[in-house]
Amino acid sequence: MVQALPSSVRSATPWQPSAVSEGLTGAVLGQWLDQLADRVIAGEAIDRATALILTQLDDQADILALCAAADRVRQARCGNVVDLCSIGNVKSGSCSENCSFCAQSAHHPGQDSPIYGLRTPEEILAQAKAAEAAGAKRFCLVSQGRGPKYGGRQESEFEQILETVRQIIAETNIKPCCALGEVNADQAQALKEAGVTRYNHNLEASEAFFPNVATTHSWQDRVATIKTLKAAGIQACTGGILGMGETWADRVDLALALRDLEVESIPLNLLNPRAGTPMGDRPKLDPYEAAKAIAIFRMILPDRILRYAGGREVVMGELQALGLKAGLNAMLIGHYLTTMGQPPEKDHEMLAELGLVGGEAPVVGATAATI
Numbered sequence: 001m002v003q004a005l006p007s008s009v010r011s012a013t014p015w016q017p018s019a020v021s022e023g024l025t026g027a028v029l030g031q032w033l034d035q036l037a038d039r040v041i042a043g044e045a046i047d048r049a050t051a052l053i054l055t056q057l058d059d060q061a062d063i064l065a066l067c068a069a070a071d072r073v074r075q076a077r078c079g080n081v082v083d084l085c086s087i088g089n090v091k092s093g094s095c096s097e098n099c100s101f102c103a104q105s106a107h108h109p110g111q112d113s114p115i116y117g118l119r120t121p122e123e124i125l126a127q128a129k130a131a132e133a134a135g136a137k138r139f140c141l142v143s144q145g146r147g148p149k150y151g152g153r154q155e156s157e158f159e160q161i162l163e164t165v166r167q168i169i170a171e172t173n174i175k176p177c178c179a180l181g182e183v184n185a186d187q188a189q190a191l192k193e194a195g196v197t198r199y200n201h202n203l204e205a206s207e208a209f210f211p212n213v214a215t216t217h218s219w220q221d222r223v224a225t226i227k228t229l230k231a232a233g234i235q236a237c238t239g240g241i242l243g244m245g246e247t248w249a250d251r252v253d254l255a256l257a258l259r260d261l262e263v264e265s266i267p268l269n270l271l272n273p274r275a276g277t278p279m280g281d282r283p284k285l286d287p288y289e290a291a292k293a294i295a296i297f298r299m300i301l302p303d304r305i306l307r308y309a310g311g312r313e314v315v316m317g318e319l320q321a322l323g324l325k326a327g328l329n330a331m332l333i334g335h336y337l338t339t340m341g342q343p344p345e346k347d348h349e350m351l352a353e354l355g356l357v358g359g360e361a362p363v364v365g366a367t368a369a370t371i
Helices: 026-041 048-054 060-078 121-133 153-171 185-194 219-231 248-260 287-300 312-324 344-353
Strands: 081-091 138-143 175-179 198-200 235-237 240-242 265-270 305-308 330-332 357-359
Touching: 026 060, 026 287, 048 248, 048 287, 060 287, 081 121, 081 153, 081 305, 121 138, 121 153, 138 153, 138 198, 153 175, 153 185, 185 219, 219 235, 235 265, 248 287, 265 287, 265 312, 265 330, 287 305, 287 312, 305 312, 312 344, 344 357
Parallel strands: 081 138, 081 330, 081 357, 138 175, 175 198, 198 235, 240 265, 265 305, 305 330
Antiparallel strands: none
16 A cells, blocks of 8 residues: 655645645655665565656756655665676667667668677677676677577577577676577576576567557566576566656556566666657656656665666766665666667776665565555
């Protein structure tokens, strides 16, 4: 049920969604947020109605108060270790899927988006070694396409990727992850046996908003793949993109879906619009809106690995540290798939200034049931 207001507030302010804008501000808001954070830290789970009330905090000072509460949850439930990983595009461009945000789609190739076939094992190994040298603890091999589940060339390339994974394990101390699209049960088991412990397959958005993202596959297709991977004993690295035109309710519903799926690692991308794509003219998120979303995700997912992903440099700018004080406990370092990241040295400096430590965050049990 919806979390109760402090007794000092109940008499003055009805517990209705409009109460946030009408009366729940300043010290009163801070008191309620502190109480809410305490209950989340103690193991209670906020429900959809409470999360939607949080979305109505629009004043910058109120957003910062929410971020502070979420950061306290992060400290209590996750500690000060920030999980560091890196990604590498092992095959790029001419993708069969029509994801509206992506410059790699054959349906709407973005400007200056590279196109190349599967890189050699030696090239991918070199990427993994560079990621390890930069301080990443995991390296994700990312390939375009719907996935090896559907056979053809992607299925034959799947075997080469498995061998590359084994080579990375043999020659480095970095943990290889994969993001290859949809896989069947046998392929998930093969990934597990090769040494893959975590697999990225984003939901991208809520089920209601997903038709605006892609139509060549469904949201439920993605859910099915996540369940297949988890059944094989592989952790799910599953998140989404903020700033595609979705509503606050869509953002809350995405977070709740991730909680229901018991996803272990959640990348939050901030849309960096790519010229030539259907979402290329979307306005960039306001950094305080992004921070508010991050904080709400932390309140809903108190002990998950919540990761800064693509777009943080462009959207957050000089406020990148705010995201790490709004509940995040993980980040991608280095470059992304079709966009550039900032030098890893800057990320390490930022962490040190915040009193955070780059490393590998522990994976904890499932989020508590809603009370």
